[in-house]
Amino acid sequence: MHRLIAVMTLCVYCFWISGCATTTKQTIIRDELQDWNDEKIISVILEDGHFILFDPAGGRYVQRNVGQTTGLMIVGNTWDKGSVEIDAEKVLDAQIEKSEVDAGRTILLVFLGFPVIALAILVLLFIMFPPRF
Numbered sequence: 001m002h003r004l005i006a007v008m009t010l011c012v013y014c015f016w017i018s019g020c021a022t023t024t025k026q027t028i029i030r031d032e033l034q035d036w037n038d039e040k041i042i043s044v045i046l047e048d049g050h051f052i053l054f055d056p057a058g059g060r061y062v063q064r065n066v067g068q069t070t071g072l073m074i075v076g077n078t079w080d081k082g083s084v085e086i087d088a089e090k091v092l093d094a095q096i097e098k099s100e101v102d103a104g105r106t107i108l109l110v111f112l113g114f115p116v117i118a119l120a121i122l123v124l125l126f127i128m129f130p131p132r133f
Helices: 002-018 030-036 103-128
Strands: 020-029 040-046 051-053 060-066 069-077 083-087 091-102
Touching (some): 020 030, 030 060, 040 069
Antiparallel strands (some): 040 051, 060 069
16 A cells, blocks of 8 residues: 555656646747747758758747848758758748646646545545455
């Protein structure tokens, strides 16, 4: 019984630390790139029709010095480990991956989900091994 309580406490603690996170993919057009500059870019389609797929680390939207001017670029490594710098003006659209942590769902999971699961396990244990008084 003490082991069950210890395991349940450990599970609750792990979920509390990691939290509930949702990851969504979204396609955006060139004009929206500046609004999503902190997100991971999965792939881009250029005006000339080329499709560039980034590695799992993704591409990033950054400002780079190009000659005497500052240009907006997408930098990263492609899936085949090639380094790439793309002028943001040549991008037709980009697919981004956005991650959000949902504190509300984490709290519900910890304070409602785990007690219900623990109660179900206890009921199941009492059914399988009835107490002898």
